[in-house]
Amino acid sequence: MTMMHTLTPTAEPATNVDDVARLVGPDGGRIAHPDLDPWVADIDADALRSLYRDMAIVRRIDTEGVALQRQGQLGLWAPCQGQEATQVGTARAFRSDDFVFPSYREIGVNFVRGAVASDFVLAWRGEAHSTFNPYDINTATPQIIIGAQALHAVGYAMGITFDGADQVAGAYFGDGATSQGDVNEAMVFASSFRAPVVFVCTNNQWAISEPVSVQAKFPIAGRAPGFGIPSLRVDGNDVLACLAAMRWAVDHARTGGGPAFIEAVTYRMGPHTTSDDPTRYRDKDEVERWRQRDPLARIEALLRAEDAFSDDFAREVADESDRWGADVRSACLSARTRPAIEVFDDVYAEPHAGLEIQRGQFAAYLDGFAAEDAAQGGAR
Amino acid sequence: MTQLTMAKSINEGLRRAMADDPKVLVLGEDIGKLGGVFRVTDGLLDQFGAARVIDTPLAESGIMGAAVGLAFRGYRPVVEIQFDGFVYPAFDQIVCQVAKLHYRTRGNVQMPITIRIPWAGGVGAAEHHSESPEAYFVHTAGLRVVAVSNPQDANVMLRQAIASNDPVVYFEPKRLYHTKGEVDLDLDLADAPPMGLARVAREGSDVTLLTYGAQVATAMDAATAAEDDGISIEVIDLRSISPVDYRTVAASVRKTGRVVVTHEAAREAGVGAELIASVTEQCFNHLEAAPVRVTGHDIPYPPAKLEKHHLPDLDRILDAVDRVLDRPHSLSGPEWSSPESGRAATVNGGML
Numbered sequence: 001m002t003m004m005h006t007l008t009p010t011a012e013p014a015t016n017v018d019d020v021a022r023l024v025g026p027d028g029g030r031i032a033h034p035d036l037d038p039w040v041a042d043i044d045a046d047a048l049r050s051l052y053r054d055m056a057i058v059r060r061i062d063t064e065g066v067a068l069q070r071q072g073q074l075g076l077w078a079p080c081q082g083q084e085a086t087q088v089g090t091a092r093a094f095r096s097d098d099f100v101f102p103s104y105r106e107i108g109v110n111f112v113r114g115a116v117a118s119d120f121v122l123a124w125r126g127e128a129h130s131t132f133n134p135y136d137i138n139t140a141t142p143q144i145i146i147g148a149q150a151l152h153a154v155g156y157a158m159g160i161t162f163d164g165a166d167q168v169a170g171a172y173f174g175d176g177a178t179s180q181g182d183v184n185e186a187m188v189f190a191s192s193f194r195a196p197v198v199f200v201c202t203n204n205q206w207a208i209s210e211p212v213s214v215q216a217k218f219p220i221a222g223r224a225p226g227f228g229i230p231s232l233r234v235d236g237n238d239v240l241a242c243l244a245a246m247r248w249a250v251d252h253a254r255t256g257g258g259p260a261f262i263e264a265v266t267y268r269m270g271p272h273t274t275s276d277d278p279t280r281y282r283d284k285d286e287v288e289r290w291r292q293r294d295p296l297a298r299i300e301a302l303l304r305a306e307d308a309f310s311d312d313f314a315r316e317v318a319d320e321s322d323r324w325g326a327d328v329r330s331a332c333l334s335a336r337t338r339p340a341i342e343v344f345d346d347v348y349a350e351p352h353a354g355l356e357i358q359r360g361q362f363a364a365y366l367d368g369f370a371a372e373d374a375a376q377g378g379a380r
Numbered sequence: 381m382t383q384l385t386m387a388k389s390i391n392e393g394l395r396r397a398m399a400d401d402p403k404v405l406v407l408g409e410d411i412g413k414l415g416g417v418f419r420v421t422d423g424l425l426d427q428f429g430a431a432r433v434i435d436t437p438l439a440e441s442g443i444m445g446a447a448v449g450l451a452f453r454g455y456r457p458v459v460e461i462q463f464d465g466f467v468y469p470a471f472d473q474i475v476c477q478v479a480k481l482h483y484r485t486r487g488n489v490q491m492p493i494t495i496r497i498p499w500a501g502g503v504g505a506a507e508h509h510s511e512s513p514e515a516y517f518v519h520t521a522g523l524r525v526v527a528v529s530n531p532q533d534a535n536v537m538l539r540q541a542i543a544s545n546d547p548v549v550y551f552e553p554k555r556l557y558h559t560k561g562e563v564d565l566d567l568d569l570a571d572a573p574p575m576g577l578a579r580v581a582r583e584g585s586d587v588t589l590l591t592y593g594a595q596v597a598t599a600m601d602a603a604t605a606a607e608d609d610g611i612s613i614e615v616i617d618l619r620s621i622s623p624v625d626y627r628t629v630a631a632s633v634r635k636t637g638r639v640v641v642t643h644e645a646a647r648e649a650g651v652g653a654e655l656i657a658s659v660t661e662q663c664f665n666h667l668e669a670a671p672v673r674v675t676g677h678d679i680p681y682p683p684a685k686l687e688k689h690h691l692p693d694l695d696r697i698l699d700a701v702d703r704v705l706d707r708p709h710s711l712s713g714p715e716w717s718s719p720e721s722g723r724a725a726t727v728n729g730g731m732l
Contacts, residue, residue, distance in 0.1 A: 099452070129484040140452065141485055145476050151442055152477070155449020162405075162431045162455075169449070181469075185442030192437055346487040347521050349545035353576060354623035355521070 014216035017205075020265050022235040023244060026293045028301025039244035045308035051092065051239045052299045053317050055084035058108040059296065060321035061120055064328045065107075069274040073332050074124040080107045082237070082269035083204055085295030088112055089242025090170075090200050090262065093250045099156050100170040101140040101149035105202075105268075109172060113139040117327035118335075127335050147177035150186035150199060157195035157253075168253045169197045176207025178223065179215045187227040190259035198249045199224070199261045202236065204268035209281040224261035236266025237295040267293070340366055381564050387557040389531035390420050390496075392565050393538035394458065398428050401456065404542055407434040407443055408460030408496075417462055418498055418557055440466055444473035444495075448481070451491045458494045458542060464551075465508030467497055471516070478547045479522030494541045495549045499527070500594055500644055502555040502691055504684040510554075511681055512645035517549045518622045518654070525622040526575055527551040529596035531561035533579075533619060540575040548575075553594035578625035580632070584614035587701050588632040590641045590655055592618040595692065599642060602697040611701060621651050629655070630663055637668035638704040642692045647675040672700040 023040065025031050043051075062080050069077040080087065087108025094100060094113075102109045107120060114137040122131045123142070130141035143149035153171035160167045177183050178201060190197050201220050205212050212220075224231035230252065234245040242264055249260035267290040271278045278287075303309035344359040384392065398404045405428075406421060412435040415422030425433040436443050440461060447457035461467045467474070474495065481489050501510030517525045524546050528534040534552060541548035573579070581596055582603050591599045596617045603613035614632050618624060633639055639659055641652040652673040659671060674692040682690050702708065 101449075128486060129480075130486070133488040134452070134485060135488060141481075141489075145472065148445060148473065148477055151445020151473070152449040152452060155446035155451075156453045157449070158434075158446060159450045159453030159455055163453075181439075182441055182445060182473075185437070185439040186445070188437045188439060189442050189446055346483050346485075348524075349482055349487070349490050349492075352524070352546075352623050353625065357626075 013213075014219050015211075015213050016219070017265050019219070020233050020235040021241055021245060022238050023240040024238045024298055024302050026237075026298060028298050028305060030302060033241075033244075036241060036244040036248075039247040040240055043240065043243070045303065045306060048240070048299060048303060049308065049313060051088060051243070052296065052303065053320065054088045054092075054108070054112060055239060055296050055299070056317045057321050057324045058084045058088060058111050060325045061111065061328055062107055064325040065120060065124070066270070066274060068121065068329065068332050069124070074121060074274075075126050076124050077274045078105045078272065079268070079270035079274070080105050082267045082290060082295070083202060084108050085239035085242055085298075086200075086202050086236035086264040086266045089239040090172075090246040090264065092243055093246035094168065094170060097138060098168045098170060098250070099138045099140070099153075100172070101153040101156070102142050102172045103146075103149065103174065103177070104142045104144050105174070106142060106172050110137075110139060110142070113137045115139075116331075117324065118331035120328055121332040122335055125332060125335055127337060147173050147180035147183040147186075149173065150177070150183045151189070153197050153199075154186045154190045154193075154195050154259075157190065157197035157259075158193050160196055161193065166254055167196070168250050169195070170200060170250075171197060172200045172202060174207060175201060175203040175205070175212045175215050175220060176210065177201070178220050187224065187229055187259070187261075191228040194256075194258035196253035196256075197259045198246070198253050199229075199259065200246070201261070201263045203263050203265050204236075205266075206268055206272070206278070206282065208272040208276060209278075211282075219263065221261060221263035229259045229261050230257075231261035231263065233263045233265060236264030237293045237298065239295055239299060266295075381562045383560050384531050384535075384563045385558050385560050386528070386531045386534045386552065387418055387420050389535040389561075389563045390538055390552060391422055391424075392563070393535040394421065394424060395427065396565065397458070397539050397542040398424065398432060401542075403454060404456045404458065405432040405434065405450070406458040406460065407436050407447060409436060409438055409443070409462050411435060411460050416460060418554070420496075420498075420552075420557075421460065440468075440470035441473050444470040444478065447493050448473060448477050448491065451493055452489060456492045456494075456542060458496060461495060461497045463505075463509045464497050464499045464511040464513060467495075467513060474517070474523070474547075474549075475520045479520045482546070483522055490545050491547045492542075492545050493547045494538070494544075495547065496538075497549065497551050498554050498557075499551040500553050500555070501681060501687050502594065502644075504687070505554070507681070507683075510687065512643070512676065514549075514551060514621060514645055515650045518651055522547065523622065524548045524575070524620070525551070526620045527553070527593040528619070529553070529556070529581075529593055529617050531559070531563045535563050535565065536567055536569070536572045537575050537619065539569055540572070543569060544575070551593060555594050556597075576620040576623055576625055578619055578628040579617045580614065580628065581617045582613070582615040584612040584636065586612045586636055587614065587638040587640055587704055588629070588636045589613050589615045589697070589701070590618060590629060590639065590652075591615070591643060592621055592651075593643070595642050595644055598692065598694060599697065602694045602701070605694055606698060606701055611705065613701065624655065624658070626658060626662065629659065633659055633663045634666045637666055639667070639671035640674060640697065640700045640704055641671065642674040642697055642700075644676045644691050646678045647673055648678050650675060669704040669706060672703050674700045
């Protein structure tokens with residue numbers, strides 16, 4: 001199946017959020033789109049409900065994360081409310097053997113990739129820098145350095161090419177990251193080596209307090225063609241459009257077309273992280289406008305219009321979401337901090353004489369508390 | 381055994397590593413048809429093809445970040461940074477990604493990346509082409525840092541670095557590229573001294589002179605010169621500066637009781653500072669004198685016509701040897717003046 005090379009606008013400002021490819025309108029009405037429609041021809045009511053279910057669970061995990069942080073159980077949380085369609089829709093387009101490099105906010109991507117309850121909280125709780133083994137779910141540890149992972153995805157994709165495999169690598173980053181050198185270098189490398197990589201730019205309008213207008217005067221998707229990379233600007237709150245666009249992009253990469261770029265235009269409804277106060281830099285009206293474009297309400301409306309959203313289904317999803325919320329909470333509260341000596345583990349893959357000496361000295365120091373710990377019935 | 385320049389010896393080491401392991405690939409700027417600006421990768425493109433000898437765009441962070449992705453995929457990338465001063469754009473990827481991914485993923489992801497850096501001065505180069513950035517990398521947990529001083533080590537330690545499952549920053553002194561030496565290209569890595577082991581380059585009994593890289597040759601010259609004055613200097617080529625082989629260092633310090641460290645990198649918070657702090661902690665009771673550093677000055681690397689004043693030479697080393705032996709020395713005054721001496725104002729405006 002072919003696809004237009006680009007739907008990239010050429011003159012619109014980057015802040016125009018309506019100049020996007022869309023399959024479901026904010027009111028839930030299905031919109032025909034000749035290029036995107038064929039990519040989701042198989043999505044029936046069941047499949048649409050499944051997308052809705054994933055988004056609902058992701059929202060519930062996110063809500064639980066914020067609550068746990070407010071209750072002092074997590075040091076920090078980076079909410080993704082409002083971005084569920086972008087994350088679930090795009091992530092669903094990958095095969096399980098593709099390899100995805102997410103940023104720290106990709107809760108929905110990690111959920112789709114197979115992360116378990118503890119994976120969502122233990123890093124923010126400070127128990128480990130990452131919890132899942134990347135090779136178990138073919139997903140890299142969420143990246144905190146802005147845009148660094150775009151290059152990792154390209155390197156991985158180059159390796160796919162060298163191996164003669166038909167996998168695809170994916171890189172997720174935000175609008176702010178497109179200002180970083182690494183993202184631009186990643187596009188140069190990807191294009192030059194025709195690497196099978198898909199870049200997903202989640203344009204959520206804000207990089208902490210910096211609006212996208214500080215990062216871009218031109219639609220971000222419009223940059224990719226300059227690197228020789230076809231791109232598509234899509235409504236990031238429309239899960240069907242995200243899935244369709246991403247299926248095109250992934251297919252393009254998998255079938256030898258080289259890299260592709262998706263800009264999903266969405267909105268971060270909450271703060272950048274729980275340490276942030278968005279009321280200082282954006283007004284209520286803007287948030288309210290975006291609330292009218294809610295990705296879950298939109299699919300619910302579409303399904304209701306088709307008489308495919310029953311109370312039973314709503315209850316099932318609510319119950320399943322609550323189970324996820326409870327599991328996340330339980331994983332957080334039952335976390336056991338590892339023994340102190342383990343801070344030295346895995347710094348190196350092979351023994352390092354200098355660190356071995358420090359480990360020995362610290363172990364001896366800890367041993368000095370052994371009697372005290374035993375008396376208190378615990379261990380350090 | 382065969383006589384080879386260091387550049388050719390490294391080239392042969394790369395060739396052997398690539399032939400032995402199909403997962404080894406090299407990437408960098410101008411390394412393909414040109415064979416690298418120092419010709420270190422000469423002939424590799426013809427032998428191994430463009431999928432294993434990769435001419436990259438001119439973007440150091442891009443090279444390093446792509447290497448991270450390749451390592452994720454199971455490759456063992458050998459990255460060439462064209463010149464020492466060009467490593468800084470890749471610094472973020474090296475210290476935040478290459479160094480930390482194994483730790484971050486609790487050992488699930490390995491980063492067996494070798495970062496080759498043509499290194500340091502003495503070749504009359506332009507600005508940014510003579511830097512000694514080793515301390516930045518030594519300070520970063522997760523990296524191993526080695527510096528070679530002769531063609532044999534250059535060959536074997538490179539193969540060891542590539543075989544290591546840890547990332548290794550591998551410094552190759554530019555001013556030794558054309559120095560020849562005996563190299564056993566078929567040396568089995570299992571029979572070679574481990575990469576982390578220091579080498580006693582010259583035995584001596586009066587002073588331990590610690591150094592690495594191109595400075596080893598200067599240290600050896602100083603030891604030869606000192607012999608005329610009846611001073612016996614033990615020269616230790618550290619080879620690895622993270623980790624440092626303190627067993628070898630301490631054995632020498634216990635024997636001589638006197639320590640001089642020399643490197644051409646700047647002094648403040650440099651490798652010499654670390655060496656002396658560790659030696660002082662571990663061997664204080666064996667020391668007969670305060671250890672002394674002979675280093676590059678704490679200045680930006682000077683223009684080529686002035687670099688000889690920056691690089692520690694034989695005389696500055698001998699001056700330091702005189703100092704630790706409490707012999708009269710004329711080249712340098714006291715390092716720190718006391719407030720009463722009237723020279724305090726020269727130190728930190730007297731506010732020290």
